[in-house]
Amino acid sequence: MLKVENISKSFPGIKALDSVSVEFLEGEIHALLGENGAGKSTLIKVICGVHPQDTGKMYIDDKKLVVESYIEALAKDISVVNQELQVFPRYSVAENIMLDKMKTIGKTAILDWKAINKTSKRYLDMVGLDIPPTKAIGELSVAQKQMVEIAKALASNSKILLLDEPTSAISESEIKTLFEILSGLKEKGIIIIFVTHKLEEVFRVCDKVTVLRDGKKIGTKKIEEVERADLVKMMIGREEKIEAFRAGAVEEDNIVLEAEGIYKEHKAEDMSFKLRKGEVLGFYGLMGAGRTELARLLIGEDRKQSGKVYVGGKEINPRSISDSLYKYRIGYVTENRKEEGLLLNSNIKTNVNITIWPMIASKVLKLINGKKEEENARRMVDELDIRATSINQLAQKLSGGNQQKLSISKWLVADCDIIIFDEPTIGVDVGAKEYIHKLIYNLAHEQGKSIILISSDMPEIIKLANRIYIFREKKIIGEIGEVSKDADSYDIVSNQIASYYV
Amino acid sequence: MAKKDYFKSILTNGNFGLFLAALILFAALSIASDNFLSPYNMYTTGRTLSLYAFVGLAQGIVLVVGDMNLSVGAIGGLATITAGYLMDIQGFNGTVAVAVALAVGIACGLINGVITAKFGINAFIVTLATSFVFTGINFGFTQGYSFVNIPLSFTVLGKGKVFGIPFILIFTIIAFIVLFLFFKFTIMGRRILAVGENLDAAKFSGINSSNIKILSHALSGFVAALAAVLYVSRMGTAPPVTGQDWLIVSFAVAILGGTSLNGGLISAFGVIMGAAIMVMIKNGLVMLGTNVYWEQTYLGLLILIAVGIDRVRTIYNQRRLLE
Numbered sequence: 057m058l059k060v061e062n063i064s065k066s067f068p069g070i071k072a073l074d075s076v077s078v079e080f081l082e083g084e085i086h087a088l089l090g091e092n093g094a095g096k097s098t099l100i101k102v103i104c105g106v107h108p109q110d111t112g113k114m115y116i117d118d119k120k121l122v123v124e125s126y127i128e129a130l131a132k133d134i135s136v137v138n139q140e141l142q143v144f145p146r147y148s149v150a151e152n153i154m155l156d157k158m159k160t161i162g163k164t165a166i167l168d169w170k171a172i173n174k175t176s177k178r179y180l181d182m183v184g185l186d187i188p189p190t191k192a193i194g195e196l197s198v199a200q201k202q203m204v205e206i207a208k209a210l211a212s213n214s215k216i217l218l219l220d221e222p223t224s225a226i227s228e229s230e231i232k233t234l235f236e237i238l239s240g241l242k243e244k245g246i247i248i249i250f251v252t253h254k255l256e257e258v259f260r261v262c263d264k265v266t267v268l269r270d271g272k273k274i275g276t277k278k279i280e281e282v283e284r285a286d287l288v289k290m291m292i293g294r295e296e297k298i299e300a301f302r303a304g305a306v307e308e309d310n311i312v313l314e315a316e317g318i319y320k321e322h323k324a325e326d327m328s329f330k331l332r333k334g335e336v337l338g339f340y341g342l343m344g345a346g347r348t349e350l351a352r353l354l355i356g357e358d359r360k361q362s363g364k365v366y367v368g369g370k371e372i373n374p375r376s377i378s379d380s381l382y383k384y385r386i387g388y389v390t391e392n393r394k395e396e397g398l399l400l401n402s403n404i405k406t407n408v409n410i411t412i413w414p415m416i417a418s419k420v421l422k423l424i425n426g427k428k429e430e431e432n433a434r435r436m437v438d439e440l441d442i443r444a445t446s447i448n449q450l451a452q453k454l455s456g457g458n459q460q461k462l463s464i465s466k467w468l469v470a471d472c473d474i475i476i477f478d479e480p481t482i483g484v485d486v487g488a489k490e491y492i493h494k495l496i497y498n499l500a501h502e503q504g505k506s507i508i509l510i511s512s513d514m515p516e517i518i519k520l521a522n523r524i525y526i527f528r529e530k531k532i533i534g535e536i537g538e539v540s541k542d543a544d545s546y547d548i549v550s551n552q553i554a555s556y557y558v
Numbered sequence: 559m560a561k562k563d564y565f566k567s568i569l570t571n572g573n574f575g576l577f578l579a580a581l582i583l584f585a586a587l588s589i590a591s592d593n594f595l596s597p598y599n600m601y602t603t604g605r606t607l608s609l610y611a612f613v614g615l616a617q618g619i620v621l622v623v624g625d626m627n628l629s630v631g632a633i634g635g636l637a638t639i640t641a642g643y644l645m646d647i648q649g650f651n652g653t654v655a656v657a658v659a660l661a662v663g664i665a666c667g668l669i670n671g672v673i674t675a676k677f678g679i680n681a682f683i684v685t686l687a688t689s690f691v692f693t694g695i696n697f698g699f700t701q702g703y704s705f706v707n708i709p710l711s712f713t714v715l716g717k718g719k720v721f722g723i724p725f726i727l728i729f730t731i732i733a734f735i736v737l738f739l740f741f742k743f744t745i746m747g748r749r750i751l752a753v754g755e756n757l758d759a760a761k762f763s764g765i766n767s768s769n770i771k772i773l774s775h776a777l778s779g780f781v782a783a784l785a786a787v788l789y790v791s792r793m794g795t796a797p798p799v800t801g802q803d804w805l806i807v808s809f810a811v812a813i814l815g816g817t818s819l820n821g822g823l824i825s826a827f828g829v830i831m832g833a834a835i836m837v838m839i840k841n842g843l844v845m846l847g848t849n850v851y852w853e854q855t856y857l858g859l860l861i862l863i864a865v866g867i868d869r870v871r872t873i874y875n876q877r878r879l880l881e
Contacts, residue, residue, distance in 0.1 A: 357761075381764035388762065396762040399755045401822060410752060410763045413745045423743045466763055 057081055058103070058121070058216055058247050063112035065098055070455050072098040074271040075112070080216075085238055085248045087258045090268035091291055091486070096251045099268070100218045103249070104136045105129040116216075130156065135214040137205045137222045145194030150176035152193050153208045179207040184233040198344040199226040206234060216247045223257060224343055224512075235261045253291075255284055267291055270485060301493075303541040304501025306522055307333040311369075312506045313386075313474055315354065318363035323349040325530045327363070331474065331508060336500045338521030338539070339510040340553060346530035347510045348391060351476050355380040355388045367474070381411060384474075387467030391479035391510070397463035400452035404444055405433040407451050407462050411470040436465040441491060457488025464492070468499075475499065476508040481516060489516075496520055518549045526556045576816060576831035583838045591845045597722050603837055604723065605716070605792055608730040610833035612785035613804050614811025615737070616778045618829055621812055622754045623774045624821030625674060625681035629689035630782045630808045633666045634801030635696045637783035642705025642796025645712065652712040660783045666692055667779020671772035681775075696798050704797035708790060716791030726788060730830075738826040750774055755822030806857050811836050813864040820872075836860075 058080040065073040073095045080086045088096045101107040103114065105123035114121040116132075123129045129136075143152050150169075151158075153176040159168045176189040183203045187196070193204060202222065209217055219238075223231050238248055238261060250262060258265050259279065267274040267290040274290045310333040318327040327350055331337050339347040352358045354365060356374030365372050367384050374380040381387065390396040398407055409416070409429045416428040433447040440461040444454060451462060460480065467475050477496060481489040497520060499505040511517045517524060518539060526534040534556040539549055587594040616630045641659040644650040650658075670688055674681045718725040741747040752760040753770040761767045782801075790796045815832025817824045843856060 376766055377761055378764045378766045390762050395756075396758045399752055399759050401755055402752070406748070406752070410748075410760075410765070413748060417745050422745045424745060424748060426743070470764075 057115075057117055059115040059118075060099070060103065061113045061115070063099065063102055063109045063114070065102055065107060065109050071271050073102065073109070076268070076271075076273045077112075078266050078273065078276060080247050080249055081264075082245045082247055083242055084263045085242055085250055085261055087262040087265040088249060088251045088268060089253065089255070089258055089265050089287060089291060091253060094268040094291075095271040096253075096268055097220055098271075100136065100220050100249065100251055103129070103216075104134055104218055130212065133213070133215040134218065135209045135212045135216070136218040136220065137202075137209050138220050143193050143201055143204065146192055148190050149180070149187060149193050149196070149204055150189035152204055153179055153189075153211050155208075156212070176207070176211070179211045180204075182210055183207045183237060184230070199230055202226050203230060203234075206237070210237070210241075214246065216249070217241065218249045218251075220251045221253070222250075223252065223254070231257075255287055258287065259284070301497050301519060301541065304334070304336075304497060304522070306335040306501075307504075310334075312367065313354075314366045315350075316364045316366075318350060318353055318360050318365070320349070320353060320358060320361050323358065323530060324353060324360070327532050329525055329532065329535075331506050333506050334500050334504045335522045336496060336507045336509055336520050338517040338524035339508060339527060340512070340514070340517050340524050341527030342512055345527035346532075347527050348478055349530065350527075351388060351478060351508070351510060354476070355386055381470060381472070382414070385470075385472045387411075387470060387472035387475040389464050389467060389475065389477045389480055391482060393459055393463040398451045398459060401450060403450055404437065404442070404447045404454075404462060405429050408433045408436045408447075408465050408469055411466045415470075432469050436462075436469060439468075440465055440495070455485070455488075457484035457491075460484050460488065460492065464495070472505070474506045474508070476510065478510045479512065480509070481511075481513065493520060514550055514553065515546065518546055524549075524553070526553060528556070573816065573825055573827050573831070576814070576828055576835070580831050580834045580838070583835060583842070587838055587842050587845070590842070593845065594841070599841075601719060601722060601724055603841060604727040606840075607830075607833050607837045608724070608726045609785055609788055609792070610807055610811050610836050611730050611734065611830050612781055612788065613808045614815060614829050614832055614836075615734075616782040616785060617808035618812035618815065618817040618824050619750075619781060620681070620774050620778045621817050621819060622821055622824040623750060623771050624754055624757065625771060625774065626685065627667075627670060627775065627778045627782075627808075628682065628685040628805060629666065629670060629692055630778065631801030631804035632689040632692035632696070633663050633779050633782040634786040634789070634804055635798060636666060636692050637663045637786035638790055638796045638800040639696055639700050639705065639798050641787055641790050642708065643699075645709060646705035646707040646796070652709065655712075656787050659787050660780060663779040663781075663783020663786070664776050665779070667776040667782075668772065670779070671775025674775065675768035675771040700798040702798060704795055706795045708794050708796060710794075713791050713794045716788060716793070726792065729788075734826045734830055741824065741826070746770075746773065751822055751824075753821075754818075754824075806854070806861065807836065810857060810861050810864065813861060813868060816868070818872075819865065819868060 061077045062075045063073050063077070064071070064075050076095070076099060088099060090096045098107060102109045103123070105125045105128050108124050121132070123132060123134070150173045154172050159171045159175070160166055161168045173189045180187065180189060183206050185200060185203050185207065187200065193201060196204065203226065206222065222234060226234070241248060252258065262279055264276060264278055265282065265287065266276040267287060269291060311330050312333050313331040316328050318324050324346055327346070329337070339350070341347050353360045356376050356379050372384055374384060377388065394400065399410070409432055412432070413424050416425045417423060418425070430447060436442065437444060437447060442454070442458050442461045444458065451459060454462060464480070480492050480496070484492070493516065496507055496509065500507045509517060509520055521539050524536040524539060525532050536549060536552050539545065593599050613630065617627060620627045637659040640662045641655040644655040644658055645652065666688070670681070670685050673679055673684045715725050715729065741751060749760070749765050749770050750773070752763070752765060753767045757767050786800060789800055811829060811832040813819070814835050815825065815828035817828065839860065843853065
């Protein structure tokens with residue numbers, strides 16, 4: 057039995073785990089369920105030593121367990137299948153699987169490639185991957201890499217297996233294989249912890265479920281004893297009600313952005329779409345389906361190999377984000393606010409104004425008008441309800457939701473006509489999520505901006521989008537022409553979307 | 559602000575620490591040696607400090623965008639002989655010579671910047687290579703001979719003084735005030751800091767990051783050439799070996815001055831203090847009668863201590879954030 061007791065963990069500006077206690081039993085698949093930012097991944101990272109806890113204790117069979125690094129966790133038979141794929145792209149598949157247990161010939165230091173490849177092939181077969189073990193892993197698809205990660209975890213014969221959203225990048229048939237493997241491991245008496253935010257998976261494969269919300273444990277239930285609706289209530293703290301906004305006004309004939317046959321190898325295959333003024337256009341799909349890839353081609357961060365993009369009827373060819381911002385007034389709110397969205401060591405003032413320095417500077421000497429900077433920062437803090445002690449507070453000291461609002465604010469200040477939101481509510485709390493939803497709605501339907509909303513959060517996209525394009529394997533595979541905004545819209549539209557994935 | 563917080567902020571403020579360190583050194587040297595406070599020693603110290611400040615800035619301004627420039631000395635050498643050649647052999651006046659020398663510095667910096675930023679090659683290896691190219695051109699052209707016929711009028715800035723304060727020090731202080739304003743108020747300065755702090759986030763905020771990197775390298779070349787011109791003005795001669803000892807000085811001054819090796823952080827005041835500490839330590843070593851052959855060891859150790867302090871400060875600030 058693995059027991060975690062009163063585990064707390066804080067990061068700057070956020071209490072990720074607040075005195076969480078859970079018992080995980082052998083021969084059980086135990087789901088950790090919660091919304092984005094609930095603390096699921098953090099708990100996994102505490103157990104595997106990546107982020108040791110601030111306070112609290114862990115026990116294996118009543119023996120105290122101390123892990124202060126990932127290596128220590130491996131040595132104690134704990135292994136992890138990560139959300140982000142931890143692979144060495146130039147190494148072969150076999151090397152990636154066998155990295156920490158390479159075999160040598162006899163007592164020499166010479167690697168026994170035959171044995172290594174043979175052993176790794178066995179684990180590849182287990183996960184149903186029919187690829188030669190000598191292939192460089194960089195050449196595999198995201199789904200295949202994820203399966204290699206799972207094979208690697210199997211190869212380490214762990215007693216505790218942590219899976220952090222392992223299904224987010226793989227297809228239905230692969231999910232099926234994974235679940236079969238997990239059931240097999242369960243029989244062997246392994247402790248399996250399965251992090252997810254998908255309710256269906258909990259009911260399909262798990263025996264127990266612990267729900268986390270805002271870093272706190274809400275409860276642990278046996279799967280037979282709990283209904284879907286109960287779990288949802290535990291997760292979001294209220295009854296599940298997908299509250300669609302009333303359908304907002306869109307200028308049907310005013311096409312502000314049109315893409316025609318956008319192509320780039322491994323990124324986008326023949327993608328075409330139209331965006332109308334005052335519209336929220338949804339790009340739905342899983343990670344790696346080609347949505348962010350398309351966005352980066354549109355804003356000039358990547359270059360398309362063929363295809364055309366028109367803004368206001370004129371063909372554009374932005375060569376950089378600077379081009380798309382200053383010439384075509386297109387903004388892009390990244391999904392990755394810490395790495396790409398914010399200057400964490402700079403204050404709110406700088407983060408708000410960074411896009412408009414050229415507009416608020418004097419003519420000759422290009423001196424930035426400090427007063428205007430302050431005005432803009434104050435206005436954004438008010439308008440977006442950013443909770444901060446002052447406009448001189450550093451971005452890194454804000455909570456996730458407020459950081460996200462700050463990351464959005466620079467495009468509002470720059471008054472962009474078209475704004476692409478890439479997973480705008482990832483890792484933000486429920487309150488901020490609602491706020492951002494309202495903001496996106498108002499931007500489109502009251503201020504006449506045109507919005508592209510990239511999201512893998514189905515309720516979010518159904519709530520906000522006027523139309524939805526469905527992405528899969530770098531292609532647009534379908535379009536939902538008009539998203540119903542009636543009371544039962546969620547069931548109807550989610551079924552429509554699901555029909556594209558069969 | 560509570561009294562305790564105020565005290566804490568002074569402790570964590572790198573500039574104050576530097577000022578304190580410089581003050582302690584100053585006091586120690588004043589007590590240890592009768593000569594240190596003599597007008598002549600103060601005058602030479604002030605002049606050397608000025609040069610060191612610019613040499614350190616030439617490094618700091620690329621460190622701040624997360625790059626480095628191993629060719630600061632080579633660029634300085636090339637600018638030195640350019641100015642010397644134009645005045646000595648061609649008989650041009652100082653203004654023309656300075657303008658061309660600075661242009662040479664900017665051109666060298668642009669070469670570094672374009673190769674680094676546009677082709678994505680590590681600045682370390684690029685500037686290591688170009689430092690040999692620049693030095694080679696220098697020696698090939700001069701065959702090792704100095705240009706000595708520098709007009710007297712040209713040395714006024716480098717040798718003149720008012721109330722015992724060297725002109726060159728006054729010039730330096732004004733230049734660094736401008737630098738302070740540059741980083742605080744101009745688009746370019748702010749963008750350099752933004753790119754240095756987080757290149758991706760800057761790029762995703764509509765800043766053309768690679769152009770900013772090129773700009774930083776060009777500025778580095780400009781400042782190195784400026785240091786060279788000041789050197790000629792101070793010495794009244796233009797030897798091709800100028801700049802050969804700048805590399806270690808440039809890193810020592812920049813790092814002592816609190817320039818972050820991770821980019822994003824530079825302080826005009828800090829660089830001046832870095833130069834002051836550097837010059838006083840050198841001065842002190844001479845007065846203590848240390849063997850000049852050992853000097854490199856002390857300089858190397860000094861850099862290690864400086865980066866050690868930088869590291870401790872970084873870790874301390876991270877810890878403080880977690881509280």
